[in-house]
Structure formats: structure tokens, C-alpha cells
Amino acid sequence: MKMSGSQMVIEALHKEDVKVAFGYPGGAIMNVYDEIYKDKSFKHILTRHEQAAIHAADGYARASGEVGVAIVTSGPGFTNAVTGLATAYTDSIPMVVISGQVPISVIGTDAFQEIDAIGISRPCTKHNYLVKDIKDLPRILKEAFYLARSGRPGPVHVDIPKDITAQEGVFNYPDEISIKSYKPHYKGNNRQIHKAIEAIAHSKKPILYLGGGLISAGATDLVREFAKITGIPAVETLMARGAMRYDDPLLLGMVGMHGNYASNMAMSEADLMIALGPRFDDRVTGRLDEFAKHAKIIHVDIDPSSIGKIVQVEYPIVGDLKNVLASMVDLAKEKIDAAKYESWRGLLNRYNEIHPLSYDKASKSIKPQWVIERVGELLGEKAVISTDVGQHQMWTAQFYPFTFPRQFVTSGGLGTMGFGFPAAMGVAEYNKEQKNGKYAINFSGDGSILMNIQELMTGVENRLPAINIILNNNFLGMVRQWQTFFYNKRYAETDLSMQPDFVMLAESFGAKGYIVETKEQFDEALMDAVKQDVPVMMDVKVDRFENVLPMVPAGGTLYNMLLEYKDEE
Amino acid sequence: MKEIRKVISVIVINEEAVLSRIAGLFAGRGYNIESLTVAPIPESDFSRFTIVTKGSERVLEQITKQLHKLIPTYKVIETQDVVEKEMVLVKIPLTTNLSGLDAILNGYNGIVANASEDALILMAVDDAPRIQNFIKIMKKFEPVEIVRGGSVSMEK
Numbered sequence: 015m016k017m018s019g020s021q022m023v024i025e026a027l028h029k030e031d032v033k034v035a036f037g038y039p040g041g042a043i044m045n046v047y048d049e050i051y052k053d054k055s056f057k058h059i060l061t062r063h064e065q066a067a068i069h070a071a072d073g074y075a076r077a078s079g080e081v082g083v084a085i086v087t088s089g090p091g092f093t094n095a096v097t098g099l100a101t102a103y104t105d106s107i108p109m110v111v112i113s114g115q116v117p118i119s120v121i122g123t124d125a126f127q128e129i130d131a132i133g134i135s136r137p138c139t140k141h142n143y144l145v146k147d148i149k150d151l152p153r154i155l156k157e158a159f160y161l162a163r164s165g166r167p168g169p170v171h172v173d174i175p176k177d178i179t180a181q182e183g184v185f186n187y188p189d190e191i192s193i194k195s196y197k198p199h200y201k202g203n204n205r206q207i208h209k210a211i212e213a214i215a216h217s218k219k220p221i222l223y224l225g226g227g228l229i230s231a232g233a234t235d236l237v238r239e240f241a242k243i244t245g246i247p248a249v250e251t252l253m254a255r256g257a258m259r260y261d262d263p264l265l266l267g268m269v270g271m272h273g274n275y276a277s278n279m280a281m282s283e284a285d286l287m288i289a290l291g292p293r294f295d296d297r298v299t300g301r302l303d304e305f306a307k308h309a310k311i312i313h314v315d316i317d318p319s320s321i322g323k324i325v326q327v328e329y330p331i332v333g334d335l336k337n338v339l340a341s342m343v344d345l346a347k348e349k350i351d352a353a354k355y356e357s358w359r360g361l362l363n364r365y366n367e368i369h370p371l372s373y374d375k376a377s378k379s380i381k382p383q384w385v386i387e388r389v390g391e392l393l394g395e396k397a398v399i400s401t402d403v404g405q406h407q408m409w410t411a412q413f414y415p416f417t418f419p420r421q422f423v424t425s426g427g428l429g430t431m432g433f434g435f436p437a438a439m440g441v442a443e444y445n446k447e448q449k450n451g452k453y454a455i456n457f458s459g460d461g462s463i464l465m466n467i468q469e470l471m472t473g474v475e476n477r478l479p480a481i482n483i484i485l486n487n488n489f490l491g492m493v494r495q496w497q498t499f500f501y502n503k504r505y506a507e508t509d510l511s512m513q514p515d516f517v518m519l520a521e522s523f524g525a526k527g528y529i530v531e532t533k534e535q536f537d538e539a540l541m542d543a544v545k546q547d548v549p550v551m552m553d554v555k556v557d558r559f560e561n562v563l564p565m566v567p568a569g570g571t572l573y574n575m576l577l578e579y580k581d582e583e
Numbered sequence: 584m585k586e587i588r589k590v591i592s593v594i595v596i597n598e599e600a601v602l603s604r605i606a607g608l609f610a611g612r613g614y615n616i617e618s619l620t621v622a623p624i625p626e627s628d629f630s631r632f633t634i635v636t637k638g639s640e641r642v643l644e645q646i647t648k649q650l651h652k653l654i655p656t657y658k659v660i661e662t663q664d665v666v667e668k669e670m671v672l673v674k675i676p677l678t679t680n681l682s683g684l685d686a687i688l689n690g691y692n693g694i695v696a697n698a699s700e701d702a703l704i705l706m707a708v709d710d711a712p713r714i715q716n717f718i719k720i721m722k723k724f725e726p727v728e729i730v731r732g733g734s735v736s737m738e739k
């Protein structure tokens with residue numbers, strides 16, 4: 015069938031069953047937008063900034079597990095998208111981002127809105143393409159979706175010059191793709207799996223170290239089962255929150271810089287670490303030569319380059335976690351006796367009793383942790399939670415009662431402020447599409463929220479009820495905390511006393527605003543907020559100097575946590 | 584940690600941006616490139632890179648894995664059981680004393696590749712350390728220019 019390049023783009027989106035694309039038009043991508051205008055079979059959401067389009071597609075992808083799609087123009091349209099690509103890349107989120115490019119005939123002449131887009135996106139995508147011949151376009155689009163969702167997922171960028179979208183060609187969209195240089199290894203090596211199970215059976219203090227790979231592999235049911243059969247306690251990384259239920263007796267909590275005492279001690283005292291899809295991020299390991307010093311390590315990951323990158327691994331298993339865990343569950347039933355680890359579990363539970371996560375619950379003023387717990391009590395598993403980056407993000411990870419995978423949408427690896435609100439719109443769009451009755455809640459800070467504030471317009475226009483709960487402390491709180499701890503309270507450029515009126519700001523867009531100054535006002539505001547069909551801004555005035563604790567100072571050892579901070583003044 | 588020299592050959596699908604992918608990988612992750620040679624493999628849609636690099640054992644393992652991770656990478660050949668050859672061109676002025684030159688060229692598989700009125704261009708192809716030596720010896724002929732090619736290698 016003959017059609018134009020831009021029709022091919024639309025057809026490919028159909029074939030891939032794309033339900034929504036987020037984007038922003040411009041000169042070089044106009045041919046594609048002309049087809050979007052004519053085609054009504056999938057939804058296009060116009061954001062007010064390209065960065066937000068990518069984050070929204072990312073949020074949609076994280077909530078749904080499907081490939082997120084965004085469309086932008088050349089030059090600044092594309093460069094605005096880069097932060098979004100990098101965010102998705104570091105967290106292995108499947109996305110296809112299509113950008114316009116100047117016509118092939120003028121590439122390399124510094125034409126208007128020309129930039130070497132694939133040169134820029136190369137280090138922050140799984141793969142990228144510049145389409146130079148219309149003959150290749152159908153295959154490239156197919157490959158883009160295939161690469162995004164297979165193996166270790168990630169964003170793929172397709173840069174299409176304007177003359178290619180105008181040209182006519184034959185649309186022969188391949189049903190299947192085979193790239194001879196790309197063969198992800200899905201099945202774990204059986205011998206290695208057996209060895210790993212033997213190692214577990216011989217261990218005395220094993221620990222399950224759960225990473226984001228479990229969520230992308232859809233292996234959380236299996237890991238819950240594996241934990242139950244073996245009785246091995248577990249810790250989660252930031253990206254793995256929701257892998258196990260918050261109230262699972264085997265879940266110790268989050269590990270790392272702001273992990274709880276029991277989790278970090280479990281890592282430090284374990285004699286065997288069973289790492290399932292984490293990447294040994296420095297925010298988890300702390301000082302490497304002291305990290306899990308007593309433990310042998312089993313590491314299961316679909317990406318071989320992830321294994322042995324940071325720490326030496328005794329039992330490497332390359333494979334899809336779903337396959338590998340299924341075998342491990344079967345073997346564990348025969349070979350592992352949960353009773354064996356009873357005293358180990360007892361010790362770790364005692365750690366949790368001695369040093370639980372805590373804050374001043376009786377405080378009259380609003381503590382940020384209280385807000386998160388309160389939302390947990392009121393909405394619990396009816397909410398999909400996104401965050402921006404900073405203190406509020408860590409408190410959310412610590413205190414929200416997560417119960418299911420994909421309930422937590424956060425920029426873990428890159429730490430992108432401004433991610434939360436557009437991502438929550440992506441979540442809200444997915445909730446609407448699925449009619450799942452869930453709420454999209456974004457915990458944000460007074461710093462982060464202003465980084466994509468223009469998206470209020472997108473949310474109002476498209477009736478996307480993303481609820482932003484701003485834990486407003488008039489500070490760039492996390493940087494302020496470091497300044498308090500490590501910079502002798504020199505608060506360089508972190509005081510955000512100068513602020514907009516968030517309620518008026520929201521309402522000027524046609525969104526809904528609430529101000530919450532006392533605990534008593536909170537429930538009513540939230541219960542009204544969840545009834546809205548537009549974005550909500552809840553400006554919650556919280557304690558200015560609250561700190562995220564425990565804390566492992568950067569480069570410190572996991573077992574040496576700052577458990578409390580006492581002001582000398 | 585001890586730095587080890589290693590010759591890695593990479594077979595990639597021959598596409599435009601592939602050189603930038605490999606060069607960018609080394610630059611972005613802070614790996615060393617001592618030399619890099621690339622050319623298409625005849626009668627195929629592959630190209631072959633020969634990369635000489637240096638690093639600790641862990642870094643070298645990561646380099647291999649990261650190269651593998653690139654989508655167009657078909658094969659990474661790590662074996663050190665290879666024939667590795669390097670080439671060098673040396674231009675020496677005819678004003679210098681050329682005594683002993685013949686014997687040296689003989690010793691290093693060298694030839695005179697070009698002779699003009701005022702200079703000779705010598706060429707040698709040999710193992711990398713021997714090329715290093717050859718260049719050292721050439722110093723006495725006061726070379727005006729030395730152009731060294733990267734290593735190429737082939738498994739035995």
C-alpha cells in the first residue's frame with residue numbers, strides 16, 4: 015500500500031495499538047500533525063512544553079507497562095525533550111519518541127531549527143534512528159517499538175526529516191522483527207539457577223534485594239511467592255516500591271541513603287544477597303568497599319552489563335526475571351526450609367522495632383510525613399502515586415503504604431525535578447482509559463512543582479485530574495537539609511520564601527486550588543480534590559526544617575546511618 | 584588496580600552512526616582508546632572495529648559488555664590469541680645520513696614507499712611493540728613526519 019511518510023507514522027501507531035500520544039507541533043513535524051488532524055483513532059494530548067510531553071508519556075508507560083509515545087518537532091522541540099529521554103533511559107522505561115528534522119537536503123547546513131538530534135540522544139536512549147530513506151521508515155518504526163519493550167526496556171528515538179514525511183512510499187510494516195545483532199537473553203541458565211538455589215539453601219542470613227527490574231519484568235507475584243516459600247526477608251530499592259505489599263511481614267522496607275535501619279543493617283550483615291533486578295546504584299550501596307561485606311551475591315538481570323558493573327558477583331544469572339524466578343520458586347519448594355531463617359528474621363524485626371521510621375506524630379504543625387501517611391489511610395490502593403524529586407520523594411517512598419507494582423511513579427535514576435506533575439497526567443490518562451477508578455496523586459515540593467507548572471493548562475484542557483499535593487516548606491528542602499548537615503547551615507539559594515499564591519495560580523488556569531494550613535483542614539480538602547475532573551493544587555504548609563532520616567551521608571557506609579539530627583542551637 | 588592492554592575486535596552492522604556510537608561509548612564512560620581502526624568487511628553488511636584499550640580487569644569486562652549492549656553490535660571478539668599488526672609511515676629528509684637504513688628496514692619488514700627529490704617515505708608493518716621500536720630507531724634519521732595506523736587484528 016502506498017502512502018506518505020507521515021501516514022506511515024500514524025499507521026505504525028495503529029499497528030502498535032497506541033492509544034494516546036503526547037506532543038507538541040512545529041515546522042519540521044507539521045506533516046505528521048496534519049495526519050493527526052485527519053485521524054481520530056488515537057488520542058493526541060497537546061502539552062505546553064515538550065519536556066512535559068515526554069514525562070507524560072513516561073508516566074503513562076510506568077503506570078500501564080505499555081510503550082509511551084511522544085511526538086515533537088526539530089531543534090528546540092527536540093532539545094526540550096532530552097531531559098525526558100534521559101529520565102526514561104536511566105529508569106529503563108519503554109518509550110518511542112518521534113521528532114521532526116529539517117529536510118535531508120539541508121541537514122548539515124545549520125538550517126532553521128536544525129540540531130544533530132541523534133547525536134544528542136545517543137547517550138540517553140536505548141537506540142536511535144535518523145530516517146534517510148522512506149523505504150526504511152516502516153521497518154525503523156517497527157524496530158523502535160520492538161526495541162523499546164524487549165530485553166531491558168528503554169526509550170527509542172526516531173528522527174524523521176520533513177521531506178521523508180512528505181514522500182510517498184510502500185508501507186510494508188513487518189509483522190515480526192529480527193535484528194541479528196540484538197538477541198536478548200530471556201531464559202536463565204539452568205545450571206546457574208541450580209547453583210544459586212544451592213547457595214541459598216546453605217546460607218544462614220540471606221536477603222532479597224529487590225530492584226526496578228522486577229516491576230518492568232512483571233515478576234512481582236513471583237517474588238512475593240518466592241519470599242513466602244523461602245521465608246527470606248526483603249528490601250526494596252526506590253524503583254521497586256510496590257513490588258511487595260508494604261504490610262508483608264517479610265518486607266523490611268526501603269534500602270539505601272534514606273532506607274530504614276533494618277533494611278540497611280540486613281544488607282550489611284547478610285551472608286548472601288539475592289539481587290533481583292537492581293543496579294547497585296550508589297544511593298543504595300553507599301561506600302562500596304564496605305557494602306555487603308559478608309555477603310556472596312546472586313544477581314539476576316536481563317542486562318549482562320548490569321551484572322558485575324559495580325560489585326563482584328559470585329552467581330550471575332542473565333535472564334528475564336519472570337522466567338528465572340519461576341524456576342527458582344519451583345526449586346525452592348523442594349530445597350529451602352523457611353524455618354531455617356527464623357532467628358535471622360527475628361533479629362531484623364528487632365532492628366525494625368528499635369529504629370522504626372519515625373516522626374513527631376503528635377506535632378501540632380503539619381509534618382510532611384503525616385500528610386503522606388494520611389493520604390495512604392484515606393486513599394491507600396486507590397491511588398497511583400507519582401513524585402517530583404527531593405525530600406517529599408523520599409518521604410513518599412518511606413511512608414506511603416504501597417500495595418501493588420506500578421503504583422509508584424518516580425524519577426529514580428536521573429532525579430528529574432518537574433517530572434511528577436506531567437507524569438501524573440500520564441497516569442490520570444491511563445486511569446481514565448482503563449476506567450479503573452484510581453486517583454493520580456503527585457506528591458511534590460514547592461521547588462519541583464514550578465518546573466512544569468505550565469502543564470496546568472494541558473490538564474484542564476484534557477480533563478486530567480492529577481492531584482498535586484505540594485509539601486510546601488518554602489525551601490529546596492533536600493539541598494537545605496544537606497546544607498544544614500554538611501555546610502554549616504549556609505543556605506545558599508535554597509530559601510524559596512518568595513512564592514506564588516498556588517491557589518490563585520491554579521485557578522487562573524481553570525484548575526482547582528486548596529490551601530491547607532492545619533491538620534484539621536487536610537481531609538476535607540483531599541476529599542473535595544478527588545471529586546474534581548481537572549488538575550488540583552493542594553498547597554500544604556509543612557514544617558520548614560523537617561529532615562529526611564535515617565540518612566547515609568554520600569560516600570558513607572550503609573550501617574552507619576544518621577538516625578536523628580539534633581540542632582545544637 | 585593494574586592496567587592491562589587489550590585488543591578488542593567488534594563486528595557491527597554497517598550503518599552510518601555506528602562509529603559515533605562506539606566512540607561515544609568510550610568517551611561517555613571514560614574508557615581509554617589507544618587506537619581504533621575500522622573498515623567494512625568485504626561482501627557483507629558488517630564492519631570490523633579493532634580497538635586497542637587499557638584498563639583494569641573490571642573495566643575491560645565492562646567495555647566488552649557495554650559494546651555488546653549497543654544494538655548494532657553483532658559480535659565482540661576478546662581473545663588475545665590474535666595476529667595483531669600495525670603500520671607506520673615515516674618521512675625522512677634526504678639531507679640526513681642514511682647509513683644503516685637498509686638493514687633497519689630489512690629488520691622491520693620495512694620498505695621505501697615513496698622517494699622524492701628531498702624526502703623518503705618509509706613504511707613498516709609489524710607487531711605493535713616492534714613498530715614502537717622502529718619509530719624509536721627512526722629518530723636518528725630526523726623524521727619530519729610520522730603517521731601511525733591503528734592496530735588490526737585477526738584471531739588465529
